[in-house]
Amino acid sequence: MARTRRKTEDNLLVPPLEMYSRLVNGTLKTFPNNYLDKEAIKEIVRHLILNVYHYTREDVLEKVNHKFFQDNHIGGARKFFEKGDIEMLVYSFPEWD
Numbered sequence: 001m002a003r004t005r006r007k008t009e010d011n012l013l014v015p016p017l018e019m020y021s022r023l024v025n026g027t028l029k030t031f032p033n034n035y036l037d038k039e040a041i042k043e044i045v046r047h048l049i050l051n052v053y054h055y056t057r058e059d060v061l062e063k064v065n066h067k068f069f070q071d072n073h074i075g076g077a078r079k080f081f082e083k084g085d086i087e088m089l090v091y092s093f094p095e096w097d
Contacts, residue, residue: 016040
């Protein structure tokens with residue numbers, strides 16, 4: 001018999017970057033159900049590209065692809081964007097369009 005998880009609002013109080021760091025350091029296996037949305041993904045993608053990797057726009061065009069997102073634990077975020085990685089990047093960096 002499958003156990004159901006009780007949904008709480010506690011996870012909604014945790015900022016996206018803190019939740020992401022819990023995922024990266026192994027405290028979490030996956031993001032909690034219904035936690036991610038486009039704004040949370042945008043914050044995480046911008047943090048990764050600008051603060052962790054220090055990529056420029058040219059670096060992003062050359063180095064960021066599906067494998068980049070998979071390797072950084074956010075490959076599943078593509079489901080929020082019909083056109084996948086490209087749409088996620090355009091949404092995260094509207095100033096680069």
